[in-house]
Amino acid sequence: MKTLIKNGQVYMNRHFEKKDLLLDDRKIAVIGDFLEPEDADTAVYDAEGCYVTPGFIDVHTHGGFGVDVNAATQEDYEKIGHFFAKEGTTSWHCSILTDTEEQTDWCIKEAVKHYETNTAAGQPHGNCADLMGIHLEGPFLASEYKGAMPEYLLRTADMPLLKHYQETAGGFIHYITVSPEVAGIPEHVKDITEMGIKVAIGHSGADYATSWKCIDAGAAAATHTFNAMRLFHQHEPAIMGAVLESDVYCEAICDGRHLHPGSVRFLLKMKGYDRVIAITDSIMAAGLPDGNYKLGVNDVIVEEGDAKLKDGTRAGSTLTTGQAFRNLMKFTGESPEKILPLLTENPATMLGLQNSIGFIGEGRDADVLIMDSEFQIKETFVKGRRII
Structure with a gap:
C-alpha cells in the first residue's frame, strides 16, 4: 500500500514547506521534491493548495x-x-x-x-x-x-x-x-x-x-x-x-x-x-x-x-x-x-x-492529515491507509 502525496505545504520543523511525501507500509518512506510514483500500484494524491500535517x-x-x-x-x-x-x-x-x-x-x-x-x-x-x-x-x-x-x-x-x-x-x-x-x-x-x-x-x-x-x-x-x-x-x-x-x-x-x-x-x-x-x-x-x-x-x-x-x-x-x-x-x-x-x-x-x-519525518508512522485553506479536514491517512 503506497501513496504519494504531492504539492502540499508540509508541516515540518514547525513551519510549512512545499514537499512531497511517499507513504509506504505504514511509514513515511521518503520526503522530497518532485517525487514520482515508484510503480503502477502507487496511488497519487494531489495536495496542491492544501496543508499536510501530522495527525x-x-x-x-x-x-x-x-x-x-x-x-x-x-x-x-x-x-x-x-x-x-x-x-x-x-x-x-x-x-x-x-x-x-x-x-x-x-x-x-x-x-x-x-x-x-x-x-x-x-x-x-x-x-x-x-x-x-x-x-x-x-x-x-x-x-x-x-x-x-x-x-x-x-x-x-x-x-x-x-x-x-x-x-x-x-x-x-x-x-x-x-x-x-x-x-x-x-x-x-x-x-x-x-x-x-x-x-x-x-x-x-x-x-x-x-x-x-x-x-x-x-x-x-x-x-x-x-x-x-x-x-x-x-x-x-x-x-x-x-x-x-x-x-x-x-x-x-x-x-x-x-x-x-x-x-x-x-x-x-x-x-x-x-x-x-x-x-x-x-x-x-x-x-x-x-x-x-x-x-x-x-x-x-x-x-x-x-x-x-x-x-x-x-x-x-x-x-x-x-x-x-x-x-x-x-x-x-x-x-x-x-x-x-x-x-x-x-x-x-x-x-x-x-x-x-506527532511529527512528519522519514521512518515515522504515516499518520497524516490534508487540510484545506480553512483548515477543514479533507483527507486522513492512518498508518498509510487513507480513511474512506
Whole structure:
C-alpha cells in the first residue's frame, strides 16, 4: 500500500514547506521534491493548495458518534475510530470512566481485542484512527471534585487492583488520572509509573505541597486543567499553582465552554506552547444532535452542544480535535504553525512516542492529515491507509 502525496505545504520543523511525501507500509518512506510514483500500484494524491500535517493525537476522550467507551464493543471501536479519523484524530486513548471492577475489566478486554486486530502482523490497519492505549480516569479520585465520576465507585489507592487491570490489558493501560490527596497516591506515583503508566493529576482539591509530592514523584500531566480542580489562591496555591509552576503537561478542553478563551491564553502564557495538550474529553454525543446520552453509568443531557448531568454538572464535551485546532487559532490569534504542537508534538512527547507519531519525518508512522485553506479536514491517512 503506497501513496504519494504531492504539492502540499508540509508541516515540518514547525513551519510549512512545499514537499512531497511517499507513504509506504505504514511509514513515511521518503520526503522530497518532485517525487514520482515508484510503480503502477502507487496511488497519487494531489495536495496542491492544501496543508499536510501530522495527525492529531487525543489522549483523553470517552467517545463519539453514538459510542460510549464504557459500553464499547470491539466492533464499536471501529465505528468510533472511523468518526475520529474523519475529524482529524489519528491516534487516541480510550478513556474509561470510573466504573465497577467487572465493567472496567470488560472495557479493557474489548479495547485490547480491537487494538490487536488492527496491529496484527501483515494485516492492513483498519479504516479508523489508531487506538494507542487505555486511559483510566479513576477510580483513585477525590469525591469533592468528582465531576461526572460516580462517587460510590471512588476509592483510595489500590495497587493490587491497578496491577490486575494492567495485567488484564497486557500492558495496554498507558495513562491514568489520580487525585493527589487520595490516601496512598503520593506514595505510589512512582510505582504506577513503573507499571508503564503515565500519571496525570486532577479531579482534585489537593493542597500545593501534596500536589508537588506527586509531581516530584513523576506525575507527567494535569487532567483538563482548571476544570474539576481547586483553583489558585495567593495564600494556598493548591494543585493549580503547582501545575502551573511545574513542568508537567497541561491538558486543556478548548471548546469555549470548559475554558473561556482568556483562560486558554492565560494557560498558554504561563506554560508555553510546548507544555499544553489539547484534548476533547468528548462523549458519545460528539458528532450527533442534542439529546439524551450516556457517560459511563451517568445520564447526560446535551443542549446546544453542551453536555451536562441532570444536576447541571458539565460532563465531557462534544468537541473534536479538528474543531479544537480551529478554536485555538481563533482564541489566540496565533498561526497554525504555533498551534499544531498542542495536538501533535506535545501529546506524543508526553507519552514518549515522539519517534513514531506527532511529527512528519522519514521512518515515522504515516499518520497524516490534508487540510484545506480553512483548515477543514479533507483527507486522513492512518498508518498509510487513507480513511474512506
